[in-house]
Amino acid sequence: MPSLKDLRNRIASVKATQKITKAMQMVAAAKLRRAQEAAEAARPYSQRMAAVLANIASNVDGDDAPVLMSGTGKDDVHLLIVCTSERGLCGGFNAQIARLARDHARRLVADGKTVKIITVGKKGADILRRDLGKNIIDHVNLREVKQVGFVNADEIGHKIIGLYNEGAFDVATLFYSEFKSVIAQIPTAQQLIPASSIGDAEPESAGDAVYEYEPDPAAILGDLIPRNISVQVFRALLENAASEQGARMSAMDNATRNAGDMINKLTMSYNRQRQAQITKELIEIISGAEAL
Amino acid sequence: MAEAFQFELVSPERLLLSEQVIEVVVPGTEGYMTVMAHHAPLMATVKPGVVTVKTADGKPDSYVVFGGFVDVTPDGCTLLAESAVHVTDIKADELQRRIQDAKEDFEDATTREERAKAEDLLGQLTTLEEAIKAV
Numbered sequence: 001m002p003s004l005k006d007l008r009n010r011i012a013s014v015k016a017t018q019k020i021t022k023a024m025q026m027v028a029a030a031k032l033r034r035a036q037e038a039a040e041a042a043r044p045y046s047q048r049m050a051a052v053l054a055n056i057a058s059n060v061d062g063d064d065a066p067v068l069m070s071g072t073g074k075d076d077v078h079l080l081i082v083c084t085s086e087r088g089l090c091g092g093f094n095a096q097i098a099r100l101a102r103d104h105a106r107r108l109v110a111d112g113k114t115v116k117i118i119t120v121g122k123k124g125a126d127i128l129r130r131d132l133g134k135n136i137i138d139h140v141n142l143r144e145v146k147q148v149g150f151v152n153a154d155e156i157g158h159k160i161i162g163l164y165n166e167g168a169f170d171v172a173t174l175f176y177s178e179f180k181s182v183i184a185q186i187p188t189a190q191q192l193i194p195a196s197s198i199g200d201a202e203p204e205s206a207g208d209a210v211y212e213y214e215p216d217p218a219a220i221l222g223d224l225i226p227r228n229i230s231v232q233v234f235r236a237l238l239e240n241a242a243s244e245q246g247a248r249m250s251a252m253d254n255a256t257r258n259a260g261d262m263i264n265k266l267t268m269s270y271n272r273q274r275q276a277q278i279t280k281e282l283i284e285i286i287s288g289a290e291a292l
Numbered sequence: 293m294a295e296a297f298q299f300e301l302v303s304p305e306r307l308l309l310s311e312q313v314i315e316v317v318v319p320g321t322e323g324y325m326t327v328m329a330h331h332a333p334l335m336a337t338v339k340p341g342v343v344t345v346k347t348a349d350g351k352p353d354s355y356v357v358f359g360g361f362v363d364v365t366p367d368g369c370t371l372l373a374e375s376a377v378h379v380t381d382i383k384a385d386e387l388q389r390r391i392q393d394a395k396e397d398f399e400d401a402t403t404r405e406e407r408a409k410a411e412d413l414l415g416q417l418t419t420l421e422e423a424i425k426a427v
Contacts, residue, residue, distance in 0.1 A: 044307045048372055052335070056335060153304075210332075212333065214322055214334065214336035220337055220361065223337050223361070
């Protein structure tokens with residue numbers, strides 16, 4: 001049975017922890033709002049990009065399509081780009097993304113394919129290094145980046161395209177967490193190369209008029225597709241940033257509530273013990289008086 | 293009074309401008325061009341340069357863009373810039389950094405194509421620097 005002093009100390013320590021988790025929750029809430037705004041602001045660009053790509057893709061014959069879109073025709077080597085956060089204490093956020101990526105990698109390996117992994121963010125790298133360490137070919141550090149900018153995404157995009165042009169892989173898949181709401185973030189896998197999704201969006205109609213291209217459509221497409229990869233990565237990073245803060249917010253909310261419960265329980269046993277001691281002292285005094 | 297049309301300038305980070313304008317001067321890869329209402333549908337790549345817009349109330353305004361592409365449809369004109377800032381917000385060191393990058397690319401280029409591409413970019417950036425100084 002812990003002494004009264006021990007209990008007092010425990011209560012004080014849990015209270016301090018609760019203050020920290022409460023503060024972290026509020027910080028996460030503020031950051032979440034900013035991350036959501038950033039994701040919101042980036043939406044017009046990717047929407048228009050999708051529309052323009054669909055439009056132009058419908059004007060380019062399959063044979064002229066750049067290799068980034070049509071693929072190499074093989075699927076022997078897979079590249080997984082796993083985006084996670086740099087910091088922990090955000091519930092199952094990183095573990096969920098890593099699990100999705102790991103399951104995917106295991107399936108591919110079982111099918112006899114080669115798997116290469118690029119990790120973005122420290123936490124995912126830490127988790128994946130344990131059993132897929134030899135497959136990790138590169139790591140992107142975003143530790144110093146406060147607010148992900150297009151520059152960061154562009155860097156990753158160029159890295160991917162560089163590897164592709166060297167023939168280092170055939171299929172690239174991007175892993176990130178899609179932000180649905182504060183309590184729901186869905187780990188998602190999205191195929192980047194070959195860009196199968198292009199052409200799904202409804203092309204903007206130009207009426208009856210014929211589109212002019214300057215330079216020719218194939219050249220524009222060749223310029224657009226690498227850019228589109230950067231845009232997709234950027235979108236994933238923004239979604240991830242919002243999801244991370246959302247996950248952290250609910251994790252910290254839980255932690256604050258748990259700390260509250262714990263304080264209640266501890267206070268209860270503290271009071272009970274205090275009462276027991278008072279009773280004991282009273283009994284001692286009374287029995288002492290009776291003995292006289 | 294010339295007819296106005298919808299113009300949007302979008303960078304990956306945000307929507308910079310969405311307004312009714314009379315004319316837009318766009319730095320196309322194959323030369324500057326002016327887009328006005330009822331322009332034929334067009335899609336073109338954009339080189340680093342200055343975009344000048346004349347809004348519906350006749351005020352001129354300029355933005356610096358670093359590459360991208362422009363899409364002209366019957367309903368309006370959209371410029372998807374890789375990076376765009378208002379001309380008054382451009383920082384000299386940012387431009388210098390890009391020029392430096394381009395120079396390095398040029399020196400590192402191994403194939404003739406890459407070399408030509410880097411040289412083009414370098415030329416465009418230098419022209420842009422002069423253009424901004426003139427503003």
